[in-house]
Amino acid sequence: MGKLIIRLIGMILVVMMASFSGVAKAEELTDPAAALAEQMIGESSGDWLTSEFVQHVFREAKSKNIPSLAHEQQQVGEPVEKQALQAGDVVFFQGTGLMSGIYLGEGNFVIVTSEGISLRNLHSSAYWENAYTGAVRFDHDVTDEAATLAIVLLGENVQNWITSEFVQHVYAESKQISLPRSAVQQWIEGDAVSEPEPGDAVFFQGSYLMSGIYIGHGRFVIVTSEGISERNMETSSYWGERYIGARHFESTEPPVSTDDEIVELARELIGSPYNRSGTNPDEGFHSGSFVFYVFEEITGSWLSMRTASLFETGDSVERDELEPGDLVFFENDEQELIVGIYAENDQFIIATSSGVEERHMEYNRYYEERYVGAVRYTGELLEKAHPSTYENADHPVVRESMKYLGTPYLMTGSTLDAFDCSFLVQMLFRDAMDIYLPRISYKQWEVGETMIPEGADIEAIDLDDELQPGDVLYFSGTWQSDISHTAVYLGDDYIVHATGEEGQTTISHMTQYWRDHFTGAKRFDDLTISFENDVVYEAFQLLGSDYQSGGNNSNQGFDTGGLVQYVFKKAWDYNMPRFGRLQMEQGTPIGDADAQPGDVLFFQGSSIIPAIYIGNNQMIAATVANGVTVIDLTTSDYWPPRFIGANTYTHQTEENGAARVAEGLIGQSFNDTSLSFIVHIYEQGEDVQLPTSWDELRDFGDDVHIEELQVGNLIFFDDPTIVGIYIGDGKFITIVNEQVSVQSLNGDFRWLDRFSSATSIE
Known part of the structure; x- marks a missing residue:
């Protein structure tokens, strides 16, 4: 043992x-x-x-x-x-x-x-x-800084990076190399390598292009749904099948010059923010305004900011024939056209929701699947859209119009800072030719010489055969069913106009949109009567009416006092007394030399006779012999000796209490419909009980033309039905996301396209 x-x-x-x-x-x-x-x-x-x-x-x-x-x-x-x-x-x-x-x-x-x-x-x-x-x-040592940092960052994606943002961060932190944010641009700017080394960027094509950091032996670090993850393209069929190549970065140099100034400026603007209503690098861009800005800066030509118009106006180009500076078009998820500037090798620059970026039509599957075509703006097309083409035109209105290009559009605007279409036309004829037109487009249509009548088939008309530069075109249905837009003809199917669709005064081609809304054309060159004043305009509409003793309306006819009373009520909602003697007692007396269109002249007959002064030493009066007629005081022997005085009358607009109440509620919550909101503020501010159903409310007031909106008017939108209260300068107050909110008709297509009608509440 x-x-x-x-x-x-x-x-x-x-x-x-x-x-x-x-x-x-x-x-x-x-x-x-x-x-x-x-x-x-x-x-x-x-x-x-x-x-x-x-x-x-x-x-x-x-x-x-x-x-x-x-x-x-x-x-x-x-x-x-x-x-x-x-x-x-x-x-x-x-x-x-x-x-x-x-x-x-x-x-x-x-x-x-x-x-x-x-x-x-x-x-x-x-x-x-x-x-x-x-x-x-394992003999190979990995010492690359980018690969090392990528491994250190394995784990939770606390920054919510997309794949390319992770790669961008790794290079910036480890090698002080500034890479683009997008995987496509990283792919474009990197140096191609046949076999990746640790630290190279590797790329994979999924529903979009993805990038990661290679760390050796087929392994790479990439952002996945699980976080910052290590994957292996040699052992994973998923990544192996999607691998398309690798890129090496020693430093970042700008892309090789295309020798195209349009492309060069477009690339300089990469990084500019996105703004649906922006028009410059500071504000930001949408895709149409980005193209407009680049072309105006480089060529001086004024292209459309509306992508559909850009697509229609340019010369079509096949994809395999694209050249730098061409425009490429895509359809987004809302079935709207978006546009970019072609650079080279399937690359293009476009204003996206993330800002201005360079994209690739092959590796950005989003754009590959949505590509719809391309156009080229030739020298001929650019010349037609260039202000210098018209600065020395024969017609003074055409020459004058070039001064106002770029002025912001403002619904009902009537100052040089911002204005709408009819104010531009009115101002051009006044300043260039001393011709005084009505302020509102549909009223302008009722005066002057008709060159193309309403109802004419524009598709069968060569505009240059019927019109000359300086004639004025009118359009219906852009804002409402009747005439709602006007533009000055430049020739060769081009117009200049102040347009809410573009947000400014600009040069436009007569695209199908404008042809579909075309009403007719006028020539105002020979007009001598001033229609700028509403009183003059309304008086002019009554020319030819019968004389009727005691008459004060268009059905029975007019006597002298009845005509003036009717016209002032119609034009200004002004309650003028019935008879000339009492009319003379109202208003402010002025000297005969100071009389302006719309003032009232008084003459001594068997009673005091009033007449409406229309300028050019002319007046409109109701006479027994000729009814309502124009009288020239220069050639008349009868009227001047009987002149006894002149008065001017002030048109004042009362403050709307409902609008005041609405403005005081801006920013507050309102957990009900816009209809309930309007009923509430009118009851509070005007002591008026409005109907509580949509149909009854639309019919409750009097229809108002979009160019004649006044503070307190109601404006209606469809799809879905919304009502707001107008507060001036194209702005209105309504309920958005259960909050009292100020919105604008100016340049905001969400509201422009849904506008249906407007009414006034008396």
Whole structure:
């Protein structure tokens, strides 16, 4: 028995000495991975898989970035025969799953077991000897700063980066290289490499182009739905099938010049913000205003900001014939056209919801699937849209119109700072030709010489055959069913106008949109009567009416006092007394030399006779012989001797209490419909009880033309039905997202396209 115990003790000592001998040899080795693995023997495994422990050791000891899974480690390392094993090699064993450990030498290796980080030996353990499946060696050191940082960032995507933003961040932080934000632009600007090296950017085509950081052995770091993740294109069919190539970055240089000034400026504007109503780099752009800005800056020509008009006006170009500076068009999810400026090699610059960016028609699948065509603006087309073409035109109104290009559009605006279409036409004829037109477009249509009558088929008409530059075109249905827009003809199917669709005074081609809304054309060159004043305009409409003693309306006719009373009520809602004597007692007396159109002149007959002064030493009066007629005081012998005085009358608009109440509620919550809001503010501000149904409210007031909106008028929109209260300058107050909100008709297509009608509440 004693001899047996001695023999067992001896065997144990031999095994222990052999074990200590193996450890001693490992300590003498210089391989840092083997040394670190040895130092960690006995530590808790920290719930590591065997392969995760191996990955950690290589990362910490050698800055080598190897896969986290054993089967991937086995695939990407260099195979090593068992008899050639060296300290630092990775050894593999097959249990219920593939396991990996770090070889120390003399059969010893370190591996994660149920006991923690453990030392085991291939030669002394039948289990590990039988489970052994092979070994690999990782000779390549990864020292690239971008790859190293990408690995450090593995984990939660706390910044909510997209793939390309992660790549952009890694390069900026690790190499101080500024990459573009988009994967497509990174692909465009990088240097192509046949085989990626650690730190290169690798690209994958999914529903959009994605980029990641290559870290070696087929592995890369990329943003996924799980966070910042490590993936392997050699072991993953998903990523392998989507891999399209790699790019290397030493520094970022601007793209090679295209020698095209339009493209060069477009690229300089990359990074400008997006703004649905913006028109310059500071405000931001939408796609149409971006193209307008670039072309106006480089060529001086005024193209449309509306993408549909840009597409229709340009000369069509096939995709395989595109040249720098051409315009490429796409249809967005709302079935609206968006436009970009073609650069080269399928690249284009466009204002996106993220700002102005460069895109690629092949690698941005969004654009590839939505491409609808391209156009080119030739020198001939650019000349037609250039102000210099018209600055020396024969017609003074055409010449005058070029002074106002770019003036902001403002619904009902009547100042040089901002105005609408009819004010522009009125101002041009007044300043250029001393011709005084009515202020409102539909009233302008009722005067002057008709060149193209209402109802004419514009598709069968060559406008240059019927019109001359300086004639005025009228359109219906742009804002409401009747005449609602006007423009000055420039010739060759081009017009100049103040348009809400463009947000400014601009030059436009007569596209199908304008042809579909065309009503007719007028010529005003020979007009001598001033229609600028509403009183004059209304008086002019009554020319030819019969004289009727006691008459004061258009059905029965007029006498002298009845005519003046009717006209002032119609034009200004002014309550003028019935008879000339009382009319003379109202208003402000003025000298005859100071009389302006719309003032009232008084004459002594059997009673005091009033007449409406219309300028040019002319007046309109009701006479027994000729009814309502124009009288020229220069050639008349009868009227001048009987002149006894003149008065001017002030047209005042009362403040609307409902509008005042609405303005006081701006920003407050209102958890009900816009209809309920309007009923509420009219009850509070005007003590008026409005109908509570949509149909009754629309019919409750009097229809108002869009150009004649006054504070307090109601404006209606369809799809969905919304009502607001007008507060001036194209603005109105309504309910948006359960809040009292100020909105604008100026340049906001959401409201422009839905406007249906307006009414006044008396």
